[in-house]
Amino acid sequence: MLGGGTRGACNHRDTGGMLAVLGLCLPFFLLIGLGHAVGRRSAWAPQALPGLNSVVMLFTLPALLLLMGRDWARQGFEGAALLPVYALASMGVVASAWALAGRAGLAPRPRGLAALIAAFPNTGFMGLPLIAGLLGPSAAAPVGATIVFDLVLTTTVCLVLGGGTPVQGLRLAARNPLPWSVLAGMVWGLSGWGLPAPIERSLALLAQATTPLALMCLGLALALQAPAPRSPLAGQLTAVKLVLHPLLAWLGGQWALAQGWMSAQAAAVLVLACALPSAANVALLAQRLDADDPAVSRTILGSTALAVLTLPLLAWALGVRL
Template structure:
């Protein structure tokens, strides 16, 4: 228990340090954004490349794992969408933002360092099975729904959706890192020693830099308006989604480590991708920003509790 608490304090402590450095003015204006660009554009893609080029998928039961996790996503997405459209009276496009914010976990910037500290490399290997399909599926779902609700003729245009999806997919450095790692793994080759040292140097700093830059980014987003709706969506993300994931993991009989990773991954707060999706489609930016900030702050407590609950249930 002491090591678990220490890991949680370390991970969220780095986020807090980034936040404090930004709001206090210790970092120059724009420094947090530069750190974030380095983390997302360079260090994290290299870490994903290293992880997926070496990961052992044997025994991870990917179909059951994906079924449990994405079923929890689907239910949480529907809950968030209905809350925004029925309770807030917003249009369906804003409802998509509510659904994304309620179900899009921060698996990379926050998930990898946290699960590495709690479960070690085996936990990250299981998480990699989610990461390898998570972002593409979430992007595709959001694009399809936005295109459907924004269509003036009431028709869905598959070609436009495909072009939009592929453009966003291959412009994302995290996706490039994932694909490169899987391709390199398929070759069975070893990296040359110099290349391996470069990869290790960047991958080893990815976690701390990502967490610090995430905190600095939260300071830039801040909270302004839409607080109550953001709090409700945060409850869906931090309470309902991991509860759904736990039920599906238990019902599908996932192995203990896999089940715990599913629950903890579902309990993570929303990441910046929900805000970026809202920005790309020009609606719900304030709601997504506030929900990301509030859910990250609350996750210090809620994710810790879900780690304990998952450990008690799955051993």
């Protein structure tokens, strides 16, 4: 809720609100750290990472997205009203990151993934529980809408950009199982069909395994990455993700608020979603497509580490109080 009351009470709530955000974020960072520690200390980690990556990309994450797409369709695509503003902010970030990666000399495919890492926030693994915890359960639907947009459109645009030619790019995008999972879930939700209870529970169990496995895979990948010369590109992409993306969202949200097209809560959801660190699944996708670049994983690491500070501060600036 929004703050009020005496200054002392407000300061107490401000401190408590930032500590609450830190408390919500900390488990996600600890799982990444656990994966990193395992990667540093275990001899079997290099052999385990490809298998764990495949489990996440082909089983647990598609199950999560299938159920998410189904539920969103059954809710009447609630929260879709903020997508035009979100799309403008995201495409502005894609263009900026694409230009930065080009100046750094990246090949087309890693360049497309660099653009994706700057535009795709960690809404699935971190944003849904975090923003719903800050703004209430009603924030889940708008956050879910941004996830669908990023998986279906932002990811496809960046993969097409990185494909060399439009045909190659479309083939590359078609190989990504994640948009197909969301679209299949939406079709399922619109159809009204149900599943036997054991199958439904099996899908739910797979979906619940996604976040811890994906975050530990990210930590493993960071630990196993070969040493490479430091590049300013990762720092630039991190700044684009944590500064430019929420700034563009805030500007668009203020305009939509003035036009009466968006509620204050939807505007807050929009900004907080864009202020999340880079999505861990982009690193998994880069490894799967043999297009990994140190800038991608370092951007995830840098944006995740800095978000421990930037997210509570931004939530406080937006007037979010727990």
